[in-house]
Amino acid sequence: MSSDVPDTPDVPAERVEPVRIEDEMEQSYIDYAMSVIVGRALPDARDGLKPVQRRILYAMHEMGVTSRSSHRKSSSIVGDTMGNYHPHGDSAIYDALARMAQDFSLRYPLVDGQGNFGSVDGDPPAAMRYTEARMAPIAEELLDDIDKDTVDFEGNYDDRLTEPAVLPAAVPNLLVNGASGIAVGMSTNLPPHNLGEVIDAAIHLIDHPDCAVADLIDTPDSDGYIKGPDFPSGAKIVNREGLWNAYTEGRGRLRVRADIETEYADSGGDRIVITELPYQENKARRIERIADDVQNEKIDGIRDIRDESDRNGIRVVIECKRSANADVVRNQLLEHHLERTFSVISLALVDGQPRVLNLKELLEQFVEHRREVVRRRSQFELDEAEDRAHILEGRLIALDNVDGVVELIRDSEDRDAAMAGLRTEYELSEAQAEHVVRMQLGSLTSMEAGEIEAEYGDVQAEIQRLETILNDESELLGVIKDELQEIKAEYADERRTEIIEDAGSVTREDLIAEEQVVVAVSESDYVKRMSLSDFDPQHRGGKGIIGSRPKEGDRISTVFTASTHDYLLCFTNQGQVYRLKVFELPEMGRTARGTSAVNIIDLDDGEEITAVVNTDDVDQGYLAMATRNGYVKRTAVSAFENVHSGGIRALRLEDDDSLVDVEVTPGDGDLLLGTREGMTIRFAESDARPMGRSARGVNGIDLEGEDRVAGLVAATADDDRHLLTVTKNGYGKRTPLSEYRRQSRYGKGLIDIKTDDRNGPVCAINAVSEGDGLVIMSEAGQIMRTHVGEVSRIGRNTKGVVVMRLDDDDHVAGVDVVPNVESDDEDVDESD
Structure with missing residues (x-):
């Protein structure tokens, strides 16, 4: 079968090199990554611009779209940029153009836009055919002197034209407007800064090149120059530590707050x-x-x-x-x-390589760039001035010999002969001779001669100035500083972003209003908190209002009051202690059952909270603990400094015993134990020596028959408070603590209250002052709030009076004291 394709003879390759595929892939990926890093994503440390931004500005410069010209269609600018310098998608170019026009993105916008260029609401810019743009005045400072050989040029993508590798940049644009970009395997995120502060820091660096980074930073402890980023949107920066890291290490995290x-x-x-x-x-x-x-x-x-x-x-x-x-x-x-983190990564290109730079290094790159720009500009201007002086010298020679020059030119056959004659006769250079030949007769007047002599003097002075700049480093740096001062005077403005002291992150506690609450816990370990203000004070003998609706078969076992910002030590009947933040308890309505406590505290089966101590009270001294079977133990509060989430052991219990109550004691006071059958014993706290957490304790009271301890009170020798005793059936009384004489530990004690069928057994004892308030809760969930003054003050060995009226099948579950609540300050609900 014939084929239309001619046979091509195999030609052996001149050189074949075997390459491992992983090595080729690695090198190819590195080449690709560097192409993205250098060609698209990262700014140059000298002018602070990415290639697309630089090309847009240069295209506008070539088009003559300056701040003094009329606005030009954005599509025209994008088209010129894409066709001549940036061979990528027009949308990417327009996005970059639009961002340079947004006063909420750039601290000092480089493009003066006309039309919709987006908003802080995330609205996109209008199509490029609808918007117009021109250079902002400050952008011209980036391009100033670009035609004076101040920067290197390189071929564009198809070598038809040339484009600048970097702009002369009289403005420290990288720090002033910041930069953001994501490359392959790295990213940059520099915040914008205040122009005046950056220029002051740059001038200080010029004057003191050996200064430390700290000398450039303005902090409460140092008199520097740059206070911190200055965002176009203002807001506040709230952590100086992040600023310090960003400026000294090139990386840091700032908290920016609305x-x-x-x-x-x-x-x-x-x-x-x-x-x-x-x-x-x-x-x-x-x-x-x-x-x-x-x-x-x-x-x-x-x-x-x-x-x-x-x-x-x-x-x-x-x-x-x-x-x-x-x-x-x-x-x-x-x-x-309204608070977000701004991660600073000061990554920029230095000599074509990505580097993380601290504040001083960023300024050094700008100052060194300006040093090179001013040097090259001065050399360019010197060459031009010397060329002009050379021409003026020829003109002056011609003026001094005007008759001979005119005659020589008139007698010459042509222009070349005249130039040759001038060079021979008056030792003029070829350029001078050509200029003299082209001079008009009108320039030979005496007035023209005077102007030439004056210009020659000015040019000589300019030459001398430029030579001084090039030969004296201090003069060159002085030019840089003067130009920076001019930029500052023209464009600098006040700071917009405030630096405030770091008060720490907003914690969950800060999100909760501080108020007094009632916490109810049931036997089935349901727990909730309610605002104390939900319960109006009532007179003694009131029934209260619903505070909880336990499920069938459950009943309230513990009630206590606290502030939502309190941290509590919760002691259980099994001798464990847990640390609890009150605001972590669920806030629910009066009729709600609550949430299972196992979601908050890791309680075992049958474990109940029986005593609560506020950590604000646990500063020094001891924690005295009383058990159901009459044991008392004191342990230094330092033993409870580190209570982890799983709880720790507070004391060792016998199998049939349980922890009943805990009190904070000073170490030199008295302890009072009250029993369910109405007996009370008072003895010196020192009679129970301090023990460790694993100890059981010592006998506190000699219980008779089936009697058990109901509560514990700590008192001082001259305590003027009262002992409040409340029974299960809602009766109670107040008796001065002074009526309970001190005895030896492990005695039978004295009769406190009669516990007959009317009263029932003692439920709780508390030491109270005249101005305190009371919160009483029943097992069925009724809560009554009253004042201590409502409870009658009577002696020992009495029945007391009704404190809370209960239903037949209901009993008091717990009583808690709210300190320092004056009855005159609150209205008393007259209803039951």
Whole structure:
């Protein structure tokens, strides 16, 4: 079968090198990565621009689209940039152009845009055919003197044209406008800074090249120059440690916080007004997410959100509910929405290689670049001045010999002969002779001669100045400083971003309003907290109101009051102690059952909380513990400094014993034990020597028959408080502590209260003052709040009076004292 394709003879390769495929893949990937790093993603440390930004500005320069020209269609600028310098997609070029025009992205925009170039709400720019642009004045400072051989040029992508490898950049653009970019395996993220501060730091570095990085940073402890990033959107930076790391190491993490104002109203319904957002935050999306969290009840206390922003700035108004605490709502917003982390990575190209630079190194790269630009510019201007002086010298020679020159030129056959004659007769150079031949007769007047002589003197002075700059380093640096001062005077403005002291991250505790709460725990280990203000004080003998609805077969076993910001030590009947944050308890309504405590505290089966101690009270001294069978033990509070989540052992118990109560003691006071049958013994605290956590303790009271300990009270020798005793059936009394004389430990004690069928057994004993309040809760979930003054003050060995009226099948579950509640300050509910 014939074929139309001619046979091609095999030609042996001149050289074949075997290469391992993994080596080839590695090298090819490295080449690709470096191409992306150098050619697209990272800024140059000298002018702070990525290639696409540099090419856009240079294309505008070549097009004559300066700050003094009219605006030009963005599509025209993008087209010239893409066709001549940047052979990539037009959308990428337009995105870069639009960002350089956004005053919310760049601290000092490089493009003066006309039309819709996007917004802080995330709106995209209008199509490039609808927008117009020209260079901003400060952008011209980046291109100034580019035609004076100040930078190297290289061929464009198809070698038709040349483009600058870097711009002359009279402005420290990398620090001033920052940069962000993601390359292959690395990224950069430099925040913008205030122009005046950066220039002051650069001038200081020029004057003191051996200064430390710390000398450039303005902190409360040092008088430097750069306070920190200065975002176009303002806001606040709240951690100086992150700033220090960013400037000294080139990497750091900053917390940027929105600017928030709280407008308090006397009638409630406070307002939280957001006037500035963190840098590059999408306002519309953030408002939407806040609204979602409000709807999903992740944030409480907000009733309305309005965006009142306009051309003058951001204003987002958040209306709080009348019952809400505006400070708590503010903290919730900061925790979830209005504070973000800005990671600083000062990565830039130095000699074509990516490097992480600290603040001093960033400024050194700019200063060294300016030194080279000024040197090359001065050399270029010197060459031009010397060329001009050379021409002027020829003209002056011609003027001095005007008659001979005119005659020589007139007698010459042609121009070349005239030039040759001038060179021979008056020793002129070829350039001088050519210029003299081309001179007009009008320039031979005496006035023209005077102007030439004056110009020659000016040129000689300029030559001398330029030679001084090139030969004297201090003069060259002086030129750089003078030009920087001019830039500062023209473009510098006030800071927008405030640096505030770091008060620490917003904690969960900050998100909870501080208030007194009632905590109820059931025998089945259901727990919840309720605001104490939900329960109005009543007179003695009231029935209270519903505080909980235990499930069938369950009943309330413990009740105590605390602040939502309190940290508690919770002791259980099995002798374990756990650490609990009150705000971690679920807040529920009065009729709710609660949440299983195992979700908060790791309780074993049959383990119940029987005593609670506030850690604010546990500073020094001892914890005295009393057991059901009459044992007492004292342990130094230092033994409970580290209570881990799984709890620790507080004391050792016998099989049929359980922990009943715990009190904080000073070490030199008295202890009172009260029993269920109404007996009370008071003895010196020192009679029970301090023991370790694993000890059982010593006998505190000699119990008769089936009697058991009901509670423990700590008192001092001259204590003027009263002993409050409350029985299971809701009866109680107050008796001065002074009526309970001190005895020896392990005695039978004295009769405190009669426990007959009416009273029932003792439920709780507490030491109370006249101004204290009481919270009493029944096993069925009724809560009554009253004042200590409502409970009659009577002696020992009496029955007492009704404190809380109970249903027939209900009993008191627990009593807690709310210290320092004056009855005159609160209204007493007259109802039962």
